Amino acid sequence: MAEETILESTERTSGRDALRKNVQAAIALSGAVRSTLGPKGLDKLLVDDAGGTLVTNDGVTVLETARVEHPVAKMIISASSTQDKVAKDGTTSTVVICAEMLRNAWQLVGQGVHPATISRGYAQAEQLALGYLDELSITANKDQVLSAVETSLSGKLDRAMEKHLAKLSVAASEIIFSEGRADATTVKIIKQTGGNMTESKVIKGLALAKTRIHPEMKERGGPGKILLIDGGLEKRQPKLDAKFNITSAGMMEAFRKAESKEVLEQVRNIVEIGCDLLVCKEGVDDEARQLLANEGILTYRRVERKDLDLLARSCNANLVIDAKKATAEDLGEFESTREELSGGVNHWILNAEIGGATLIAKGSTSDIVNEVERCFEDGLGVACQLLENPVLLPGAGATQSAIARRLRRDAEGVPGREQIAIEAWADALESIPRFLASNSGFDGVDSILKLTSAQNQEGDTYGLNLTTGEAECSVKRGVLEPLTITKQSISGATEAAISVLRIDDILWAQMEAEIPDDVQQQIQGFGAE
Ligand code: ADP
Ligand code: MG
DSSP: OOHHHHTTTEEEEEHHHHHHHHHHHHHHHHHHHGGGOSTTOOOEEEEOTTOOEEEEOOHHHHHHHSOOOOHHHHHHHHHHHHHHHHHSSOHHHHHHHHHHHHHHHHHHHHTTOOHHHHHHHHHHHHHHHHHHHHHHOEEOOHHHHHHHHHHHHTTTSOHHHHHHHHHHHHHHHHHHOBTTBOOGGGEEEEEEEBSOGGGOEEEESEEESOOOSOTTSOOBSSOEEEEEESSOBOOOOOOTTSOOOOOSTTHHHHHHHHHHHHHHHHHHHHHHTTOSEEEESSOBOHHHHHHHHHTTOEEEOOOOHHHHHHHHHHHTOOEESOGGGOOGGGOEEESEEEEEEETTEEEEEEEBTTBOEEEEEEESSHHHHHHHHHHHHHHHHHHHHHHHOOEEEETTTHHHHHHHHHHHHHHTTOOSTHHHHHHHHHHHHTHHHHHHHHHTTSOHHHHHHHHHHHHHHHOTTEEEOTTTOOEEEHHHHTOEEEHHHHHHHHHHHHHHHHHHHHOOEEEEEOOOOOOOHHHHHHHHHTTOO
């Protein structure tokens, strides 16, 4: 059968044409986020179908929100999302570097270099660069960790707030750091609209906007055992549409009694296994509430599932569905519990061995509170990474420029056409300082020249001061970035670029909207009467 018949309903673009279209898609994508790069980058206003708005400076947010159809653009967005997951930052850089790599590759193809040769050169360049990253890195002290978190937040909020959030992120990461690990998911965020965002704060312990269910229940200053119920202590409410065949007057009463007995047994078991603090996902009815208060068991109810999971991890407790079947092994441990008024809302705060911390995010509008939350999450991610692995690289384009310079030198020793591919890769990496400069109102080419000559004379730590446009030592200025971010953006961008270079055929399925038979019949029948 001829190829054409098999691919009848498929639109096909192949060879150079395919590459050209894919490179165009990558450049268009990078064009959408490039202007947000760096501390002087501008914001984007995103508007969705329903008219909802979001102002952001975050590359990956722009891309993940945009409705992108092109498969290659989707591949690059996925590299950026991976960057966000792995390193929490560097998402715009990844997209920009990848697009520049492809732009440069396209030029080489025009000069007759085969895409496979370019891919090989790019892979070689990546390996060399990763080796240099370790050489360029420094071990961070405490102040530098804070500076690195500030760098990752720069350009997202106003300067004072960036500094404040950086401090909060570091504080939260230190609270949850245990046994060489800091798991950012153990930090709870409570959002409060009203007040100023600078009033946002971090509390040690898990805070929930909850009040104990009975005023007679006492707070516990000391340690105790906690039971988590993934359900409630309630009588089942006979629903109106439930089928009940009530055949005698006493039947409803008997049903209630049986239910009461059930609740009583649940409470009895909770007391017997030695629980001091009870937390339920669902409700606790009046009868159980009084019984629990009499037994001195502090109780909170209607706690969301994700908060229950957090409590389970912090206290090392099991989630139990049926309180009657809970055992002493299901109990977790806490250090203390108290209630505190914050912003007019009562908060229950629990301290446990494996820490747990809470950010109370404040802001005058819900948009601002959401932005505080997003920035804190980014800052926290970076702070946690740095506690686990305190290794930094000089930012402000210093590292990218230093690597590009080294690679150009290395390329001279590489025989064959891979040599120009390595140079093209180096140029792509250097687009970071170039765009940082142009986004700040300086000439990209002049700035690169200044930077290269300063690095030659003073050393690899020189980056761009984006206020003056001059080259300065990034380590002294405290513009520092975790090694993980740069490493991941170099590998992510190169790997995405190589996968795009490998494509030489795009087969687009031409999908006609097919209407299922039964729907077809309904449509035909519609309006027939
Ligand atoms: P990304 O999504 O890639 O993290 P950003 O918009 O956060 O993009 O910009 C990150 C870049 O900005 C990094 O190259 C970083 O070194 C640089 N940068 C951050 N703060 C400064 C600063 N104060 N001066 C110069 N460059 C900075
Ligand atoms: Mg960033």
